[in-house]
Amino acid sequence: MDYILDGFRQALYLIFTFDGEVFNAVFISLRVSFTAIIFASIVGLPLGFLIAVKNFRGKRFLVTILNTLMALPTVVVGLMVYSFISRRGPFGFMDILYTPTAMIIGQFILAVPIITALTISAVQSVDAKVKETALTLGASSRQAASAVIFEAKLGLLVAVITGFGRIIGEVGAAMMLGGNIRGVTRTISTAIALQTSMGEFAVGIALGIILMLIHLVIVALLLNTIFPHFQRR
Amino acid sequence: MDSAIIRVEKLKKDYDGKRVLDIPELEFKTGSIYALVGPNGSGKTTLLKILNLLEASTSGHIYFDGSEINPNSRKALDIRRQMTLVMQSPVLFNTSVYKNVAYGLRVRDYGKEQIRDLIKNSLEQVGLYGFEERKARNLSAGETQRVALARALALEPRLLFMDEPTANVDRRNVKAIESLIHEINTQKGTTVVFTTHDLSQAHRITDKIVSLLDGKIIGSSPENIFFGCCKPGKSGCIIEIKEGIQLKTAENKKGESGIYINPQNISISSKKSPEDQNCFDGKITSVALENEKVRAVVDIGIELVALIKREEFQFRDSDIFEKNIYVSFKDSDVHLF
Numbered sequence: 001m002d003y004i005l006d007g008f009r010q011a012l013y014l015i016f017t018f019d020g021e022v023f024n025a026v027f028i029s030l031r032v033s034f035t036a037i038i039f040a041s042i043v044g045l046p047l048g049f050l051i052a053v054k055n056f057r058g059k060r061f062l063v064t065i066l067n068t069l070m071a072l073p074t075v076v077v078g079l080m081v082y083s084f085i086s087r088r089g090p091f092g093f094m095d096i097l098y099t100p101t102a103m104i105i106g107q108f109i110l111a112v113p114i115i116t117a118l119t120i121s122a123v124q125s126v127d128a129k130v131k132e133t134a135l136t137l138g139a140s141s142r143q144a145a146s147a148v149i150f151e152a153k154l155g156l157l158v159a160v161i162t163g164f165g166r167i168i169g170e171v172g173a174a175m176m177l178g179g180n181i182r183g184v185t186r187t188i189s190t191a192i193a194l195q196t197s198m199g200e201f202a203v204g205i206a207l208g209i210i211l212m213l214i215h216l217v218i219v220a221l222l223l224n225t226i227f228p229h230f231q232r233r
Numbered sequence: 234m235d236s237a238i239i240r241v242e243k244l245k246k247d248y249d250g251k252r253v254l255d256i257p258e259l260e261f262k263t264g265s266i267y268a269l270v271g272p273n274g275s276g277k278t279t280l281l282k283i284l285n286l287l288e289a290s291t292s293g294h295i296y297f298d299g300s301e302i303n304p305n306s307r308k309a310l311d312i313r314r315q316m317t318l319v320m321q322s323p324v325l326f327n328t329s330v331y332k333n334v335a336y337g338l339r340v341r342d343y344g345k346e347q348i349r350d351l352i353k354n355s356l357e358q359v360g361l362y363g364f365e366e367r368k369a370r371n372l373s374a375g376e377t378q379r380v381a382l383a384r385a386l387a388l389e390p391r392l393l394f395m396d397e398p399t400a401n402v403d404r405r406n407v408k409a410i411e412s413l414i415h416e417i418n419t420q421k422g423t424t425v426v427f428t429t430h431d432l433s434q435a436h437r438i439t440d441k442i443v444s445l446l447d448g449k450i451i452g453s454s455p456e457n458i459f460f461g462c463c464k465p466g467k468s469g470c471i472i473e474i475k476e477g478i479q480l481k482t483a484e485n486k487k488g489e490s491g492i493y494i495n496p497q498n499i500s501i502s503s504k505k506s507p508e509d510q511n512c513f514d515g516k517i518t519s520v521a522l523e524n525e526k527v528r529a530v531v532d533i534g535i536e537l538v539a540l541i542k543r544e545e546f547q548f549r550d551s552d553i554f555e556k557n558i559y560v561s562f563k564d565s566d567v568h569l570f
Binding site: 129132133134136143 | 285287310313314317318320321322323324326327328336337340341380382385
Protein backbone atom coordinates (compact mmCIF):
# COMPACT_ATOMS: atom_id res chain seq x y z
CA MET A 1 0.00 0.00 0.00
CA ASP A 2 2.98 2.28 0.52
CA TYR A 3 3.35 2.95 -3.16
CA ILE A 4 -0.10 4.56 -3.23
CA LEU A 5 0.84 7.07 -0.56
CA ASP A 6 4.17 7.46 -2.24
CA GLY A 7 2.31 8.13 -5.47
CA PHE A 8 0.36 10.99 -3.86
CA ARG A 9 3.53 12.45 -2.42
CA GLN A 10 5.30 12.18 -5.75
CA ALA A 11 2.35 13.70 -7.57
CA LEU A 12 2.50 16.77 -5.36
CA TYR A 13 6.28 16.93 -5.83
CA LEU A 14 6.00 16.65 -9.63
CA ILE A 15 3.30 19.30 -9.75
CA PHE A 16 4.97 21.82 -7.48
CA THR A 17 8.45 21.37 -9.00
CA PHE A 18 6.94 21.89 -12.47
CA ASP A 19 8.55 18.66 -13.70
CA GLY A 20 9.35 19.19 -17.37
CA GLU A 21 8.45 15.72 -18.60
CA VAL A 22 5.13 15.67 -16.76
CA PHE A 23 4.12 19.10 -17.95
CA ASN A 24 5.16 18.21 -21.48
CA ALA A 25 2.85 15.16 -21.35
CA VAL A 26 0.08 17.35 -19.92
CA PHE A 27 0.58 19.90 -22.67
CA ILE A 28 0.53 17.24 -25.41
CA SER A 29 -2.56 15.59 -23.89
CA LEU A 30 -4.43 18.88 -23.78
CA ARG A 31 -3.33 19.98 -27.24
CA VAL A 32 -4.32 16.68 -28.87
CA SER A 33 -7.59 16.25 -26.99
CA PHE A 34 -8.72 19.89 -27.33
CA THR A 35 -8.05 19.83 -31.07
CA ALA A 36 -9.87 16.51 -31.44
CA ILE A 37 -12.86 17.68 -29.38
CA ILE A 38 -13.19 20.92 -31.35
CA PHE A 39 -13.34 19.02 -34.66
CA ALA A 40 -15.59 16.33 -33.15
CA SER A 41 -17.96 19.05 -31.89
CA ILE A 42 -18.01 20.77 -35.28
CA VAL A 43 -19.14 17.46 -36.82
CA GLY A 44 -21.07 15.83 -33.96
CA LEU A 45 -23.27 18.70 -32.76
CA PRO A 46 -24.87 19.61 -36.12
CA LEU A 47 -25.04 15.95 -37.14
CA GLY A 48 -26.81 15.04 -33.89
CA PHE A 49 -29.19 17.97 -34.28
CA LEU A 50 -30.09 16.99 -37.85
CA ILE A 51 -30.65 13.35 -36.94
CA ALA A 52 -32.84 14.43 -34.00
CA VAL A 53 -35.10 16.79 -35.95
CA LYS A 54 -35.33 15.07 -39.32
CA ASN A 55 -37.44 12.02 -39.97
CA PHE A 56 -35.94 9.59 -42.45
CA ARG A 57 -35.83 5.90 -43.19
CA GLY A 58 -33.33 4.00 -41.08
CA LYS A 59 -33.18 6.69 -38.38
CA ARG A 60 -33.63 4.21 -35.52
CA PHE A 61 -30.97 1.94 -37.00
CA LEU A 62 -28.56 4.86 -37.28
CA VAL A 63 -29.20 5.92 -33.67
CA THR A 64 -28.61 2.32 -32.52
CA ILE A 65 -25.32 2.23 -34.44
CA LEU A 66 -24.24 5.55 -32.91
CA ASN A 67 -25.09 4.33 -29.41
CA THR A 68 -23.05 1.19 -30.08
CA LEU A 69 -20.13 3.24 -31.37
CA MET A 70 -20.11 5.14 -28.07
CA ALA A 71 -18.55 2.00 -26.58
CA LEU A 72 -16.08 1.60 -29.45
CA PRO A 73 -12.86 0.08 -28.01
CA THR A 74 -10.03 2.56 -28.33
CA VAL A 75 -7.62 -0.10 -29.61
CA VAL A 76 -10.06 -0.95 -32.40
CA VAL A 77 -10.07 2.71 -33.46
CA GLY A 78 -6.29 2.71 -33.16
CA LEU A 79 -6.03 -0.38 -35.31
CA MET A 80 -8.47 0.97 -37.89
CA VAL A 81 -6.70 4.32 -38.29
CA TYR A 82 -3.32 2.57 -38.16
CA SER A 83 -4.28 0.36 -41.11
CA PHE A 84 -5.16 3.45 -43.14
CA ILE A 85 -2.14 5.63 -42.33
CA SER A 86 0.63 3.06 -42.01
CA ARG A 87 3.14 2.91 -44.86
CA ARG A 88 1.18 0.14 -46.58
CA GLY A 89 -2.18 1.82 -46.02
CA PRO A 90 -4.05 4.01 -48.55
CA PHE A 91 -3.01 7.20 -46.73
CA GLY A 92 0.52 6.06 -45.96
CA PHE A 93 1.92 8.75 -48.27
CA MET A 94 0.79 11.41 -45.78
CA ASP A 95 3.38 10.16 -43.32
CA ILE A 96 1.39 11.03 -40.23
CA LEU A 97 1.76 7.81 -38.24
CA TYR A 98 3.32 8.42 -34.80
CA THR A 99 2.47 12.11 -34.92
CA PRO A 100 -0.04 14.15 -32.85
CA THR A 101 -2.14 14.45 -36.05
CA ALA A 102 -2.68 10.68 -36.08
CA MET A 103 -3.69 10.80 -32.42
CA ILE A 104 -6.13 13.64 -33.13
CA ILE A 105 -7.74 11.57 -35.91
CA GLY A 106 -8.13 8.58 -33.55
CA GLN A 107 -9.59 10.69 -30.74
CA PHE A 108 -11.87 12.49 -33.20
CA ILE A 109 -13.32 9.11 -34.28
CA LEU A 110 -13.84 8.16 -30.64
CA ALA A 111 -15.54 11.42 -29.69
CA VAL A 112 -17.87 11.94 -32.69
CA PRO A 113 -20.34 9.11 -31.87
CA ILE A 114 -20.52 10.23 -28.22
CA ILE A 115 -21.19 13.86 -29.07
CA THR A 116 -23.64 12.91 -31.85
CA ALA A 117 -25.62 10.40 -29.76
CA LEU A 118 -25.80 12.67 -26.71
CA THR A 119 -26.80 15.63 -28.92
CA ILE A 120 -29.63 13.56 -30.40
CA SER A 121 -30.88 12.74 -26.94
CA ALA A 122 -30.51 16.36 -25.71
CA VAL A 123 -32.38 17.80 -28.71
CA GLN A 124 -35.10 15.15 -28.56
CA SER A 125 -35.68 15.89 -24.89
CA VAL A 126 -36.64 19.49 -25.76
CA ASP A 127 -40.40 19.94 -25.77
CA ALA A 128 -41.67 19.77 -29.37
CA LYS A 129 -43.73 22.86 -28.61
CA VAL A 130 -40.57 24.99 -28.37
CA LYS A 131 -40.12 24.96 -32.13
CA GLU A 132 -43.84 25.52 -32.69
CA THR A 133 -43.85 28.40 -30.21
CA ALA A 134 -40.91 30.05 -31.96
CA LEU A 135 -42.78 29.74 -35.27
CA THR A 136 -45.95 31.27 -33.80
CA LEU A 137 -43.82 34.22 -32.68
CA GLY A 138 -42.62 34.80 -36.24
CA ALA A 139 -39.35 32.88 -36.29
CA SER A 140 -38.04 31.59 -39.60
CA SER A 141 -37.23 27.87 -39.77
CA ARG A 142 -33.59 28.65 -38.99
CA GLN A 143 -34.48 30.88 -36.04
CA ALA A 144 -36.84 28.19 -34.71
CA ALA A 145 -34.00 25.65 -34.93
CA SER A 146 -31.79 28.03 -32.94
CA ALA A 147 -34.49 28.24 -30.28
CA VAL A 148 -34.43 24.44 -29.95
CA ILE A 149 -30.61 24.44 -29.72
CA PHE A 150 -30.79 27.15 -27.06
CA GLU A 151 -33.18 25.00 -25.00
CA ALA A 152 -30.87 21.98 -25.37
CA LYS A 153 -27.71 23.96 -24.55
CA LEU A 154 -26.90 22.25 -21.26
CA GLY A 155 -27.33 18.82 -22.81
CA LEU A 156 -25.03 19.84 -25.66
CA LEU A 157 -22.40 21.04 -23.22
CA VAL A 158 -22.65 17.73 -21.37
CA ALA A 159 -22.19 15.93 -24.71
CA VAL A 160 -18.94 17.79 -25.37
CA ILE A 161 -17.63 17.31 -21.80
CA THR A 162 -18.40 13.58 -21.94
CA GLY A 163 -16.62 13.30 -25.28
CA PHE A 164 -13.63 15.13 -23.84
CA GLY A 165 -13.62 12.88 -20.77
CA ARG A 166 -13.55 9.86 -23.04
CA ILE A 167 -10.55 10.97 -25.11
CA ILE A 168 -8.33 12.76 -22.60
CA GLY A 169 -7.74 9.54 -20.70
CA GLU A 170 -7.71 6.98 -23.52
CA VAL A 171 -4.59 4.89 -24.11
CA GLY A 172 -5.25 2.43 -26.93
CA ALA A 173 -5.50 4.77 -29.90
CA ALA A 174 -2.93 7.23 -28.50
CA MET A 175 -0.41 4.44 -28.03
CA MET A 176 -0.96 2.79 -31.43
CA LEU A 177 -1.13 5.99 -33.46
CA GLY A 178 1.22 8.19 -31.47
CA GLY A 179 3.83 5.59 -30.57
CA ASN A 180 4.42 7.15 -27.13
CA ILE A 181 7.41 9.20 -28.33
CA ARG A 182 8.79 11.25 -25.46
CA GLY A 183 8.16 14.96 -25.91
CA VAL A 184 6.22 14.45 -29.14
CA THR A 185 3.32 12.04 -28.71
CA ARG A 186 3.62 10.97 -25.08
CA THR A 187 0.42 11.92 -23.32
CA ILE A 188 -0.39 11.51 -19.63
CA SER A 189 -2.27 8.26 -20.21
CA THR A 190 0.44 6.70 -22.41
CA ALA A 191 3.05 7.84 -19.88
CA ILE A 192 1.06 6.07 -17.12
CA ALA A 193 1.01 2.87 -19.20
CA LEU A 194 4.74 3.11 -19.79
CA GLN A 195 5.66 3.87 -16.17
CA THR A 196 3.47 1.05 -14.88
CA SER A 197 5.00 -1.45 -17.34
CA MET A 198 8.41 -0.35 -16.07
CA GLY A 199 7.32 -1.03 -12.47
CA GLU A 200 7.23 2.68 -11.56
CA PHE A 201 3.85 2.50 -9.90
CA ALA A 202 4.31 5.69 -7.87
CA VAL A 203 5.03 7.79 -10.96
CA GLY A 204 2.08 6.12 -12.68
CA ILE A 205 -0.20 7.02 -9.80
CA ALA A 206 1.19 10.55 -9.71
CA LEU A 207 0.38 10.98 -13.40
CA GLY A 208 -3.05 9.44 -12.81
CA ILE A 209 -3.75 12.00 -10.10
CA ILE A 210 -2.64 14.80 -12.41
CA LEU A 211 -4.93 13.48 -15.14
CA MET A 212 -7.85 13.41 -12.71
CA LEU A 213 -7.00 16.93 -11.53
CA ILE A 214 -6.97 18.24 -15.10
CA HIS A 215 -10.41 16.81 -15.71
CA LEU A 216 -11.63 18.14 -12.37
CA VAL A 217 -10.35 21.64 -13.15
CA ILE A 218 -11.95 21.61 -16.62
CA VAL A 219 -15.33 20.38 -15.35
CA ALA A 220 -15.23 22.76 -12.37
CA LEU A 221 -14.42 25.66 -14.70
CA LEU A 222 -17.30 24.76 -16.97
CA LEU A 223 -19.69 24.24 -14.08
CA ASN A 224 -18.81 27.54 -12.49
CA THR A 225 -18.49 29.71 -15.55
CA ILE A 226 -20.30 28.47 -18.63
CA PHE A 227 -23.14 26.53 -16.94
CA PRO A 228 -24.39 29.42 -14.77
CA HIS A 229 -24.00 31.78 -17.71
CA PHE A 230 -26.16 29.46 -19.83
CA GLN A 231 -28.74 29.15 -17.08
CA ARG A 232 -28.94 32.91 -16.62
CA ARG A 233 -29.64 33.54 -20.29
CA MET B 234 -63.93 47.37 -42.23
CA ASP B 235 -65.83 44.49 -43.72
CA SER B 236 -63.13 42.68 -45.69
CA ALA B 237 -61.87 39.27 -44.61
CA ILE B 238 -58.37 39.27 -43.15
CA ILE B 239 -58.16 35.51 -43.60
CA ARG B 240 -60.33 33.16 -45.60
CA VAL B 241 -60.19 29.45 -46.36
CA GLU B 242 -61.74 27.55 -49.22
CA LYS B 243 -62.25 23.80 -49.61
CA LEU B 244 -59.92 23.22 -46.68
CA LYS B 245 -59.29 19.58 -45.84
CA LYS B 246 -56.92 17.99 -43.38
CA ASP B 247 -56.32 14.25 -43.00
CA TYR B 248 -54.38 12.48 -40.27
CA ASP B 249 -53.49 8.84 -40.96
CA GLY B 250 -56.20 8.64 -43.60
CA LYS B 251 -58.86 10.09 -41.28
CA ARG B 252 -60.42 13.41 -42.24
CA VAL B 253 -60.21 15.75 -39.28
CA LEU B 254 -61.15 18.98 -41.04
CA ASP B 255 -63.49 19.59 -43.93
CA ILE B 256 -64.42 23.23 -44.35
CA PRO B 257 -65.89 24.35 -47.68
CA GLU B 258 -65.58 28.05 -46.85
CA LEU B 259 -64.81 30.16 -43.81
CA GLU B 260 -63.70 33.73 -43.37
CA PHE B 261 -62.75 36.00 -40.50
CA LYS B 262 -63.48 39.67 -41.02
CA THR B 263 -60.90 42.30 -40.19
CA GLY B 264 -61.27 43.82 -36.74
CA SER B 265 -63.78 41.30 -35.38
CA ILE B 266 -63.70 38.81 -32.52
CA TYR B 267 -64.61 35.22 -33.28
CA ALA B 268 -65.18 32.32 -30.93
CA LEU B 269 -64.43 28.87 -32.27
CA VAL B 270 -66.44 26.39 -30.24
CA GLY B 271 -66.83 22.66 -30.31
CA PRO B 272 -66.14 19.54 -28.28
CA ASN B 273 -62.68 18.00 -27.86
CA GLY B 274 -61.38 16.53 -31.09
CA SER B 275 -63.65 18.67 -33.25
CA GLY B 276 -60.67 20.20 -35.07
CA LYS B 277 -60.45 23.62 -33.41
CA THR B 278 -56.72 23.51 -32.64
CA THR B 279 -55.87 21.97 -36.01
CA LEU B 280 -57.77 24.77 -37.74
CA LEU B 281 -55.90 27.42 -35.74
CA LYS B 282 -52.55 25.82 -36.59
CA ILE B 283 -53.41 25.70 -40.29
CA LEU B 284 -54.57 29.31 -40.24
CA ASN B 285 -51.35 30.31 -38.45
CA LEU B 286 -49.38 28.47 -41.18
CA LEU B 287 -47.85 26.09 -38.64
CA GLU B 288 -49.38 23.05 -40.28
CA ALA B 289 -50.09 22.39 -43.91
CA SER B 290 -53.57 21.40 -44.99
CA THR B 291 -54.06 18.27 -47.06
CA SER B 292 -55.84 20.37 -49.68
CA GLY B 293 -57.54 23.72 -50.01
CA HIS B 294 -56.70 27.38 -50.23
CA ILE B 295 -55.93 30.04 -47.64
CA TYR B 296 -56.24 33.72 -48.50
CA PHE B 297 -54.73 36.53 -46.44
CA ASP B 298 -55.93 40.03 -47.26
CA GLY B 299 -57.47 38.55 -50.39
CA SER B 300 -54.26 36.99 -51.74
CA GLU B 301 -53.69 33.25 -51.70
CA ILE B 302 -50.85 32.13 -49.44
CA ASN B 303 -48.20 29.83 -50.78
CA PRO B 304 -46.82 28.26 -47.57
CA ASN B 305 -43.43 27.66 -49.19
CA SER B 306 -42.88 31.20 -50.39
CA ARG B 307 -40.78 33.84 -48.65
CA LYS B 308 -43.97 35.90 -48.34
CA ALA B 309 -45.46 33.23 -46.07
CA LEU B 310 -43.02 34.29 -43.33
CA ASP B 311 -44.07 37.95 -43.72
CA ILE B 312 -47.71 36.88 -43.40
CA ARG B 313 -46.95 34.63 -40.41
CA ARG B 314 -45.36 37.66 -38.75
CA GLN B 315 -48.65 39.55 -38.98
CA MET B 316 -50.36 36.97 -36.80
CA THR B 317 -49.62 34.85 -33.79
CA LEU B 318 -51.09 31.97 -31.83
CA VAL B 319 -51.23 31.63 -28.07
CA MET B 320 -51.40 27.92 -27.33
CA GLN B 321 -53.62 26.25 -24.76
CA SER B 322 -50.68 25.07 -22.62
CA PRO B 323 -48.04 27.53 -23.69
CA VAL B 324 -44.36 26.75 -23.43
CA LEU B 325 -42.09 29.50 -22.23
CA PHE B 326 -38.45 29.46 -23.24
CA ASN B 327 -36.03 28.51 -20.48
CA THR B 328 -34.94 32.07 -19.80
CA SER B 329 -36.25 35.24 -18.17
CA VAL B 330 -39.74 36.64 -18.69
CA TYR B 331 -38.17 39.66 -20.43
CA LYS B 332 -36.36 37.52 -23.00
CA ASN B 333 -39.46 35.44 -23.58
CA VAL B 334 -41.51 38.50 -24.44
CA ALA B 335 -38.60 39.92 -26.44
CA TYR B 336 -38.23 36.80 -28.62
CA GLY B 337 -40.76 37.66 -31.33
CA LEU B 338 -39.50 41.24 -31.46
CA ARG B 339 -35.89 40.16 -31.80
CA VAL B 340 -36.60 37.81 -34.69
CA ARG B 341 -38.21 40.81 -36.37
CA ASP B 342 -35.02 42.84 -35.79
CA TYR B 343 -36.66 45.52 -33.64
CA GLY B 344 -34.35 48.02 -31.92
CA LYS B 345 -33.50 47.67 -28.21
CA GLU B 346 -35.43 50.78 -27.17
CA GLN B 347 -38.53 49.72 -29.07
CA ILE B 348 -38.31 46.22 -27.62
CA ARG B 349 -38.08 47.62 -24.09
CA ASP B 350 -41.15 49.84 -24.58
CA LEU B 351 -43.25 47.10 -26.16
CA ILE B 352 -42.32 44.63 -23.39
CA LYS B 353 -43.20 47.16 -20.70
CA ASN B 354 -46.60 47.86 -22.30
CA SER B 355 -47.49 44.23 -22.87
CA LEU B 356 -46.47 43.13 -19.37
CA GLU B 357 -48.52 46.00 -17.95
CA GLN B 358 -51.49 44.88 -20.02
CA VAL B 359 -51.42 41.38 -18.52
CA GLY B 360 -50.66 42.66 -15.01
CA LEU B 361 -47.15 41.25 -14.83
CA TYR B 362 -45.09 44.45 -14.87
CA GLY B 363 -42.11 43.87 -12.58
CA PHE B 364 -41.78 40.21 -13.59
CA GLU B 365 -39.13 40.94 -16.25
CA GLU B 366 -36.19 39.28 -14.52
CA ARG B 367 -38.11 36.29 -13.15
CA LYS B 368 -37.22 32.87 -14.54
CA ALA B 369 -40.08 31.99 -16.87
CA ARG B 370 -40.10 28.28 -15.99
CA ASN B 371 -40.65 29.07 -12.28
CA LEU B 372 -43.96 30.83 -12.85
CA SER B 373 -47.39 29.43 -11.95
CA ALA B 374 -49.71 28.12 -14.67
CA GLY B 375 -51.76 31.32 -14.63
CA GLU B 376 -48.68 33.53 -14.83
CA THR B 377 -47.28 31.36 -17.64
CA GLN B 378 -50.49 31.87 -19.60
CA ARG B 379 -50.28 35.63 -19.06
CA VAL B 380 -46.61 35.81 -20.12
CA ALA B 381 -47.54 33.88 -23.27
CA LEU B 382 -50.27 36.42 -23.85
CA ALA B 383 -47.87 39.33 -23.24
CA ARG B 384 -45.44 37.70 -25.68
CA ALA B 385 -48.17 37.74 -28.32
CA LEU B 386 -49.44 41.24 -27.50
CA ALA B 387 -45.95 42.73 -27.73
CA LEU B 388 -45.96 41.79 -31.41
CA GLU B 389 -49.07 43.91 -32.00
CA PRO B 390 -50.39 41.31 -34.47
CA ARG B 391 -53.15 42.07 -36.92
CA LEU B 392 -54.58 38.62 -36.28
CA LEU B 393 -54.43 36.95 -32.88
CA PHE B 394 -55.33 33.28 -32.46
CA MET B 395 -55.87 32.00 -28.94
CA ASP B 396 -56.39 28.34 -28.14
CA GLU B 397 -58.47 28.06 -24.97
CA PRO B 398 -56.98 31.25 -23.48
CA THR B 399 -58.70 30.80 -20.13
CA ALA B 400 -58.38 27.02 -19.74
CA ASN B 401 -55.55 27.15 -17.20
CA VAL B 402 -56.47 30.42 -15.56
CA ASP B 403 -58.32 30.97 -12.26
CA ARG B 404 -61.72 32.64 -12.26
CA ARG B 405 -60.37 36.07 -11.29
CA ASN B 406 -58.02 36.11 -14.25
CA VAL B 407 -60.64 34.78 -16.68
CA LYS B 408 -62.43 38.15 -16.44
CA ALA B 409 -59.13 39.98 -16.94
CA ILE B 410 -58.32 37.98 -20.09
CA GLU B 411 -61.82 38.47 -21.47
CA SER B 412 -61.49 42.23 -20.95
CA LEU B 413 -58.07 42.14 -22.56
CA ILE B 414 -59.48 40.45 -25.67
CA HIS B 415 -61.97 43.31 -25.96
CA GLU B 416 -59.31 45.91 -25.26
CA ILE B 417 -56.87 44.80 -27.94
CA ASN B 418 -59.71 44.43 -30.40
CA THR B 419 -61.09 47.92 -29.81
CA GLN B 420 -57.81 49.77 -29.24
CA LYS B 421 -55.59 48.13 -31.86
CA GLY B 422 -58.22 46.78 -34.21
CA THR B 423 -56.75 43.30 -33.82
CA THR B 424 -58.83 40.49 -35.24
CA VAL B 425 -59.14 37.87 -32.51
CA VAL B 426 -60.06 34.23 -33.06
CA PHE B 427 -60.23 32.18 -29.88
CA THR B 428 -61.36 28.66 -29.09
CA THR B 429 -63.36 27.79 -26.02
CA HIS B 430 -65.44 25.05 -24.50
CA ASP B 431 -67.33 27.60 -22.48
CA LEU B 432 -70.27 28.71 -24.58
CA SER B 433 -71.37 31.35 -22.15
CA GLN B 434 -67.86 32.82 -22.41
CA ALA B 435 -68.14 32.78 -26.20
CA HIS B 436 -71.46 34.61 -26.00
CA ARG B 437 -70.09 37.02 -23.40
CA ILE B 438 -67.24 38.11 -25.62
CA THR B 439 -68.71 37.97 -29.10
CA ASP B 440 -71.73 37.17 -31.16
CA LYS B 441 -69.59 35.79 -33.96
CA ILE B 442 -69.45 32.12 -33.08
CA VAL B 443 -68.15 29.39 -35.36
CA SER B 444 -69.00 25.86 -34.31
CA LEU B 445 -67.02 22.83 -35.26
CA LEU B 446 -68.11 19.25 -34.91
CA ASP B 447 -66.07 16.39 -36.33
CA GLY B 448 -64.09 18.87 -38.39
CA LYS B 449 -67.14 20.43 -39.98
CA ILE B 450 -68.76 23.78 -39.40
CA ILE B 451 -72.23 23.22 -38.08
CA GLY B 452 -73.62 26.69 -37.44
CA SER B 453 -73.52 29.28 -34.75
CA SER B 454 -73.42 27.11 -31.62
CA PRO B 455 -72.69 23.48 -30.77
CA GLU B 456 -75.73 23.26 -28.50
CA ASN B 457 -78.80 21.29 -29.46
CA ILE B 458 -76.89 18.36 -30.88
CA PHE B 459 -78.71 15.03 -30.73
CA PHE B 460 -78.47 11.64 -32.31
CA GLY B 461 -81.30 9.46 -33.59
CA CYS B 462 -82.62 7.15 -36.27
CA CYS B 463 -84.08 8.69 -39.43
CA LYS B 464 -87.25 7.29 -40.99
CA PRO B 465 -88.76 8.60 -44.22
CA GLY B 466 -91.61 11.10 -43.69
CA LYS B 467 -94.01 12.89 -46.06
CA SER B 468 -91.32 15.35 -47.02
CA GLY B 469 -87.86 14.91 -45.60
CA CYS B 470 -87.71 12.51 -42.67
CA ILE B 471 -88.63 11.96 -39.05
CA ILE B 472 -86.02 11.30 -36.39
CA GLU B 473 -86.78 9.78 -33.04
CA ILE B 474 -84.20 11.05 -30.57
CA LYS B 475 -85.95 9.81 -27.45
CA GLU B 476 -89.11 7.86 -26.81
CA GLY B 477 -91.99 10.17 -27.64
CA ILE B 478 -89.81 12.91 -29.08
CA GLN B 479 -89.78 12.93 -32.85
CA LEU B 480 -88.34 15.76 -34.88
CA LYS B 481 -89.28 16.54 -38.46
CA THR B 482 -86.58 17.60 -40.87
CA ALA B 483 -86.65 18.72 -44.46
CA GLU B 484 -83.47 16.80 -45.20
CA ASN B 485 -83.37 13.20 -46.33
CA LYS B 486 -81.26 10.47 -44.80
CA LYS B 487 -81.64 6.88 -43.70
CA GLY B 488 -80.41 5.27 -40.49
CA GLU B 489 -78.46 6.79 -37.59
CA SER B 490 -77.63 10.47 -37.86
CA GLY B 491 -76.54 13.48 -35.86
CA ILE B 492 -79.02 16.31 -35.58
CA TYR B 493 -78.33 19.96 -34.99
CA ILE B 494 -80.73 22.80 -34.32
CA ASN B 495 -79.41 26.35 -34.22
CA PRO B 496 -80.57 27.91 -30.89
CA GLN B 497 -81.31 31.18 -32.72
CA ASN B 498 -83.96 29.44 -34.84
CA ILE B 499 -85.98 28.20 -31.87
CA SER B 500 -88.84 30.33 -30.63
CA ILE B 501 -90.62 30.17 -27.28
CA SER B 502 -94.26 31.13 -26.90
CA SER B 503 -97.17 30.64 -24.53
CA LYS B 504 -99.26 29.43 -27.52
CA LYS B 505 -98.77 26.65 -30.01
CA SER B 506 -97.28 27.77 -33.28
CA PRO B 507 -99.31 26.39 -36.22
CA GLU B 508 -96.72 27.28 -38.84
CA ASP B 509 -93.78 25.40 -37.43
CA GLN B 510 -93.56 21.68 -38.16
CA ASN B 511 -91.87 21.00 -34.82
CA CYS B 512 -93.71 22.15 -31.70
CA PHE B 513 -93.32 20.79 -28.16
CA ASP B 514 -94.56 21.83 -24.77
CA GLY B 515 -92.23 22.09 -21.82
CA LYS B 516 -90.89 24.28 -19.05
CA ILE B 517 -88.10 26.83 -18.90
CA THR B 518 -85.37 25.61 -16.56
CA SER B 519 -82.89 28.46 -16.80
CA VAL B 520 -82.58 31.93 -18.28
CA ALA B 521 -79.47 34.07 -18.75
CA LEU B 522 -78.73 37.32 -20.51
CA GLU B 523 -75.90 37.09 -23.04
CA ASN B 524 -74.85 39.84 -25.40
CA GLU B 525 -78.30 41.45 -25.59
CA LYS B 526 -79.89 38.04 -26.11
CA VAL B 527 -81.77 35.77 -23.75
CA ARG B 528 -80.41 32.26 -23.51
CA ALA B 529 -83.20 30.00 -22.26
CA VAL B 530 -82.98 26.29 -21.57
CA VAL B 531 -86.28 24.48 -22.04
CA ASP B 532 -87.07 20.97 -20.86
CA ILE B 533 -89.30 19.16 -23.36
CA GLY B 534 -88.12 15.71 -22.33
CA ILE B 535 -84.77 16.68 -23.73
CA GLU B 536 -83.04 19.98 -23.01
CA LEU B 537 -83.27 22.49 -25.84
CA VAL B 538 -81.39 25.79 -25.83
CA ALA B 539 -83.00 28.82 -27.40
CA LEU B 540 -81.30 32.13 -28.06
CA ILE B 541 -83.90 34.86 -28.33
CA LYS B 542 -83.66 38.62 -28.85
CA ARG B 543 -84.26 40.41 -25.57
CA GLU B 544 -87.25 42.37 -26.87
CA GLU B 545 -88.88 39.20 -28.24
CA PHE B 546 -88.68 37.29 -24.97
CA GLN B 547 -92.20 37.57 -23.45
CA PHE B 548 -91.74 35.89 -20.09
CA ARG B 549 -90.80 38.42 -17.45
CA ASP B 550 -92.89 37.25 -14.49
CA SER B 551 -91.48 35.71 -11.37
CA ASP B 552 -93.33 32.46 -12.10
CA ILE B 553 -91.39 32.02 -15.35
CA PHE B 554 -90.24 28.53 -14.37
CA GLU B 555 -93.77 27.36 -13.43
CA LYS B 556 -95.55 28.12 -16.70
CA ASN B 557 -96.10 25.63 -19.47
CA ILE B 558 -94.68 27.03 -22.67
CA TYR B 559 -94.21 25.89 -26.28
CA VAL B 560 -90.99 25.70 -28.25
CA SER B 561 -91.22 25.57 -31.99
CA PHE B 562 -88.96 25.48 -35.01
CA LYS B 563 -89.24 24.73 -38.71
CA ASP B 564 -88.31 21.39 -40.25
CA SER B 565 -85.79 23.28 -42.41
CA ASP B 566 -83.99 24.31 -39.21
CA VAL B 567 -83.28 20.71 -38.22
CA HIS B 568 -79.97 19.82 -39.84
CA LEU B 569 -78.52 16.35 -40.21
CA PHE B 570 -74.80 15.60 -40.13
